[in-house]
Amino acid sequence: MGNLNLQPAASSTPKKQVFKRTCCKKETPLKVLKINFQSIKNKQQEILISTKPDIIIGTETWLNKDILSSEFFTMMDYTVYRKDRPPSTNNLSYGSVLVAITTNLLSEEIRDLQTDSESIWVQINMTNARKLIVGSYYRPQSYNSTSIEQLKTSLDRINQNAKSTIILGGDFNLDI
Template sequence: MKKANKRLTILNINCQSENKKIADLHQVIDQVKPDIIVGTKSWLTPDICNSEIFPKDLYCIYGKDRTGRKGGSVFLAISVDSLSSEQPELDTNCELLWAKVDIIGVKSIYIGAYYKPQENDTESINGLSRSLQRIPTRSNIWLLGDFNLPKYDWVKQELKPNCKFTNTYKNFFDIMNDHNLE
């Protein structure tokens, strides 16, 4: 179990076919030395062993592979030095995966890897909302991934003028606000 005074380092990575970039991933891991890796669009499938991708004995790997079509999928790689557990009760019908990390002296942290495949994907947003509603109230929540919101200015925190799907964006940010996520 991690101690509260140690800083957590997180690597959020949009892989675009991780199994073809193993050497690059290992180089980034060696440089950054992340405690937690959140990955989207890994294209990993059940027939690829985690040990083929991730450095052995360094991480507990949790994954949600896309089935039925190529691409997508999300994973969490959490240092074996951390006490972590996958949270299957938070699963919904979208590309979202949760793990809980326990740190001495701090409330548990729910870490989510989320991939919204299309800009106007309301079904994925609704799945995210249902999942967030299942997390115990007053929990620490860290949601990372690929939100696929290209018409949002993240610096100014506003929609760009040419946004075609304003209701989808509004719904997403209403959900974020409802759960105190920023």
Template sequence: MTTEVYDHLANTSDSWYCTGFGNPNHSTVLYDIPTSMAYSVGSIYSSDSDKTCSTPSHTSAARLSDLHFDSTMSSIGSPTAASSPKPTTPSNHNNKKHFCIVTVNFQSIRKKGKDIVILVETISPDVIIGTETWLSSDISSSEFFNPSLGYNVYRNDRKSDAHGGVIIAVKNNLEFTNVTSGSNIEFIQLPKKKQMVIGAYYRPPDRVDDQYILKTYEEISALRSTHKKAVFIVSGDFNVPDIQWADNINIITGRIYPHRVSQRFLDLSHDLSLEQMVDFSTWNENTLDLVLTSHPAFMTRCKPPPPIGVRSDHDIVLFNTTHEVTRSRHPRRKILLWKKINQDNIKRACFDLCTSFLDRHFTTLDDMWSTFKTGLLGIIETHVPTKTSSSRFTHP
């Protein structure tokens, strides 16, 4: 290729093939390069003696010594456009606190108070759904759920049998209303612009009669129809091992229970537009503990922590959603600023209190304590500066 032909091709957008390199040219097709730089850009390596298009030979040391890097490349500057996008500020979506629900088959919750403390400290769920609580009306919730954990507990104990029963524990900083208890299920409602309705359900393995199954269907359907626009979640131990839920395949594959029992729960999921989210086994090789939700796209995580306690043989189901709920703010409180006190003024006030206290005649011990306590509180109120705490959530 002569110099005239090369210069002509370098100043056009035509593509051409170099027999020396074995590649087509790319300089003038993809980039806006000044005409004065076309020759130097076309070949990074240039030779004073060789004006043809060629590549350095790896076996010839003499040829490599004659080649030099074209210094004009250092003056090209930044390109007017680049294929790599500019780095953007990372979104804080992942920093938002997700709403966490855990479903636990307790198999007697009364003696699992320490296990519940460990569960709260490790996972810190917003809502705890419990099944097989095995409670009765003469057992107080404080016996197994320490009030210091900060949860409001709602129970639905079985009247005729000590086994069974469900429970819903909600963090006390969540605003919720409309607690509903049915014969087989417990529901709470969390208000927000888009409400959330959460239910706990347990089906005893021996209840396969049509009356019981139909009543369960009617109770859930009635509540679902009442809150059509709410985020609807029902979780618990359904005891339907014959249904295969994995990979969105909802078919009946087993014969442990009558076919009509499993079919009724499939109809419940289909008729109410609820999707089952648990795709792993929770008891042996069976998926008994389920999560049915009307908004599956809100789910960010569903995994099985190990069972709670020694006796329970069901894995816990942990379910996270991106739905935002209303959380109450911390009440403002008065903070005493002891570092800003005037010690001389407090000493004089305490001396005056002691003088008046000793000069006074008291008839009862309660009168003496009341006078002393009132005097000390008055000194603190008068001589100790204060400020009001913020109501925002902050880390301790």
């Protein structure tokens, strides 16, 4: 397998677009928190309480299907979308990703973007703005070019004509 070229063939500077919440008395910019939990079970929730992010992009949650999101997020405050890694032979879960969206925003998982990579994709419909697509991606440290190829597949599936804005956060574990 050859070296994976991570340099873009071309790039541009997008027009600045400000996403604002309109749920409140006044419009305020969205707060986005990207966090590598390395086990959400061992983390204190002060960061969530103090920053009150609208969007949380999380990697390495170490959660599995037997652990409820409500153990970490108040369901009245956040809608949580997760992709958990199956437990290992010693019944431990590593990796895994999540996107948590404040319940003040209308959101839904985009299942058409799912691949075999550790990623989760969510669409947020914003008032007076483009659709916002938020993704969380984790590539394990053991190099696997298939994971990056699967991420590219997800990105290629995004409808270019929809004029959506994409926020992708994650832990790419790239050896650059």
